[in-house]
Amino acid sequence: MDQALMFVNAYLIPGLVSGSIYALGAIGLTLLFGVLRFTHFAHGDVMTAGAYLALAGVGLFGLHPIMALPLAMAGTSLLCLGINHFFYAPLMKRPSLVLTISSFGVALMIRAAIQLIYGVESQYYVRGIQKSREVFGTFRIVDRHIWIGCSAVALMLALHLLLTRTRLGKAMRAVSDSPDLARLTGISTTTVIRYTWVIGGSLAAVAGVFLGWDGYVHANMGWDQLLPISAAAILGGLGRPYGAMVGGLVIGMAEELSSYPWLGGDALLSPGYKTGVAFAIMVAMLIWRPNGLFGEKVR
Amino acid sequence: MTLLSLEGLVAGYGPDVPILHGVNIRLQAGEIVSIVGPNGAGKSTAMKSAFGLLNVHQGKILIGTEDVTNSRPEAIVRKGVSFVPQTENVFASLTVQENLELGGYFNSRSHVAAGLDRVYSLFPPLREKRHQKSGLLSGGQRQMVAMGRALMPDPKIVLLDEPTAGLSPKYADEIFKLIIDINASGTAVLMVEQNARQALMISNRGYVLVDGRNRHEGTGAGLVRDREVAEMFLGG
Numbered sequence: 001m002d003q004a005l006m007f008v009n010a011y012l013i014p015g016l017v018s019g020s021i022y023a024l025g026a027i028g029l030t031l032l033f034g035v036l037r038f039t040h041f042a043h044g045d046v047m048t049a050g051a052y053l054a055l056a057g058v059g060l061f062g063l064h065p066i067m068a069l070p071l072a073m074a075g076t077s078l079l080c081l082g083i084n085h086f087f088y089a090p091l092m093k094r095p096s097l098v099l100t101i102s103s104f105g106v107a108l109m110i111r112a113a114i115q116l117i118y119g120v121e122s123q124y125y126v127r128g129i130q131k132s133r134e135v136f137g138t139f140r141i142v143d144r145h146i147w148i149g150c151s152a153v154a155l156m157l158a159l160h161l162l163l164t165r166t167r168l169g170k171a172m173r174a175v176s177d178s179p180d181l182a183r184l185t186g187i188s189t190t191t192v193i194r195y196t197w198v199i200g201g202s203l204a205a206v207a208g209v210f211l212g213w214d215g216y217v218h219a220n221m222g223w224d225q226l227l228p229i230s231a232a233a234i235l236g237g238l239g240r241p242y243g244a245m246v247g248g249l250v251i252g253m254a255e256e257l258s259s260y261p262w263l264g265g266d267a268l269l270s271p272g273y274k275t276g277v278a279f280a281i282m283v284a285m286l287i288w289r290p291n292g293l294f295g296e297k298v299r
Numbered sequence: 300m301t302l303l304s305l306e307g308l309v310a311g312y313g314p315d316v317p318i319l320h321g322v323n324i325r326l327q328a329g330e331i332v333s334i335v336g337p338n339g340a341g342k343s344t345a346m347k348s349a350f351g352l353l354n355v356h357q358g359k360i361l362i363g364t365e366d367v368t369n370s371r372p373e374a375i376v377r378k379g380v381s382f383v384p385q386t387e388n389v390f391a392s393l394t395v396q397e398n399l400e401l402g403g404y405f406n407s408r409s410h411v412a413a414g415l416d417r418v419y420s421l422f423p424p425l426r427e428k429r430h431q432k433s434g435l436l437s438g439g440q441r442q443m444v445a446m447g448r449a450l451m452p453d454p455k456i457v458l459l460d461e462p463t464a465g466l467s468p469k470y471a472d473e474i475f476k477l478i479i480d481i482n483a484s485g486t487a488v489l490m491v492e493q494n495a496r497q498a499l500m501i502s503n504r505g506y507v508l509v510d511g512r513n514r515h516e517g518t519g520a521g522l523v524r525d526r527e528v529a530e531m532f533l534g535g
């Protein structure tokens with residue numbers, strides 16, 4: 001029983017929490033890849049920007065991190081619309097490698113701006129020990145993990161409804177499928193691209209805030225997540241939002257479970273190798289299943 | 300009444316090298332018009348240029364009397380012209396019904412509902428398959444989805460680029476019948492066809508395009524009877 005408790009508290013819950021965060025980041029990455037056909041390497045830093053915007057809300061108005069989410073989402077959406085307008089839109093006709101490289105530049109700019117404003121020290125939304133509550137009379141779980149899990153599920157459900165039930169969602173899928181045919185059908189790709197930035201940026205903001213809430217806020221926090229997030233997006237198949245949801249959870253769980261003492265005694269892998277797990281999964285996928293776990297078609 | 304005209308069109312995929320060297324094509328209300336010609340003649344290019352997908356160097360494109368020479372495809376489709384391209388003409392990862400709904404992207408909800416009814420009664424097999432991904436359909440059914448999507452806004456004009464390409468003769472016959480039905484319901488049809496003889500037989504008029512220029516034109520039946528046209532372009 002103790003063993004089971006430890007498994008849930010120390011591995012399963014942290015795995016689900018980081019999995020949710022990865023999924024939120026990976027969805028944006030994959031949606032953007034779908035409509036723009038390039039990998040947005042500044043996505044991690046967009047998450048960081050969201051985390052700092054929420055920090056401003058928490059610091060200035062004393063908001064609860066959850067209440068600071070709308071502020072972070074709105075600010076990050078504006079940031080994304082801005083970088084799209086000034087950096088990516090003018091390069092749309094160029095090979096996608098040009099966009100990819102320019103996104104590295106954007107990543108550096110966002111990080112540098114954050115460091116200029118906030119410095120390089122780690123900061124916290126909430127200080128002190130967090131209350132935890134008992135679930136099912138056995139497990140103890142802290143409130144923020146319940147918030148993070150439930151919000152992530154709600155957001156993914158909302159995205160599902162958007163993609164399948166709304167005109168905008170269908171147009172996004174159409175542009176992702178075939179941009180030329182979408183234009184012939186009367187869909188403005190420019191408009192769809194803007195909405196995709198708003199959605200991808202907002203989800204990245206949430207991921208950033210959750211990451212900061214579960215640990216600390218730091219200028220490099222998002223950049224450090226780029227690897228597991230890309231791994232999650234590739235695992236699910238680039239351009240596939242449902243794949244990214246599953247991919248995020250799988251990467252999050254795999255990272256935690258890799259350090260579980262499966263063979264008794266010591267951790268299977270030292271927790272220091274967590275990022276290595278995501279990297280290994282990504283490389284394996286790129287070699288054997290470059291279209292993702294569920295992918296059948298080459299893009 | 301002329302619905303669509305390409306007048307002295309010089310156009311290409313970039314700003315310098317023209318593919319069309321002065322093409323003239325007209326489509327009148329109520330007509331079916333075919334464009335035939337050898338591979339690489341510029342038939343698809345002519346259609347794409349009418350839809351705002353090319354760089355026009357000289358000449359103009361009119362819809363009715365309105366000059367749309369440098370309009371974007373998103374604008375052209377809103378003027379009552381639909382286009383079914385030769386390749387990549389369905390959203391493969393979307394269901395049949397989603398493809399059709401997107402065909403009515405800029406229409407009201409009631410217009411879309413009416414459009415679905417109309418398209419499903421024109422293509423009954425699509426109704427049964429409406430929740431299937433269109434990428435999984437057979438070639439003939441995929442062509443129906445593509446045509447259905449184009450017909451959703453109830454356009455005045457449809458442009459069809461090789462609607463029977465890759466289909467069995469039985470399916471091709473069916474598509475030609477459907478084109479006649481679509482035309483009978485008041486939509487003018489401009490098509491490019493490899494099955495040139497069959498296409499010309501159901502066309503009011505036809506154009507033979509060679510090397511980006513008009514070579515022959517006439518009534519559909521007239522072109523089929525023309526010995527030179529038959530020998531050169533219709534396989535004897």
Ligand SMILES: Nc1ncnc2c1ncn2[C@@H]1O[C@H](COP(=O)(O)OP(=O)(O)OP(=O)(O)O)[C@@H](O)[C@H]1O
Pocket residue numbers: 312318336337338339340341342343344345385
């Ligand atoms: N996207 C493109 N970019 C540059 N050149 C192109 C493009 N598409 C076609 N071309 C060129 O334009 C010319 C005409 O091609 P087009 O596709 O219009 O011929 P077509 O008459 O439709 O032939 P087919 O019967 O094979 O469909 C060809 O020389 C072709 O190489």
Ligand SMILES: [Mg+2]
Pocket residue numbers: 342343344385460
């Ligand atoms: Mg062609």
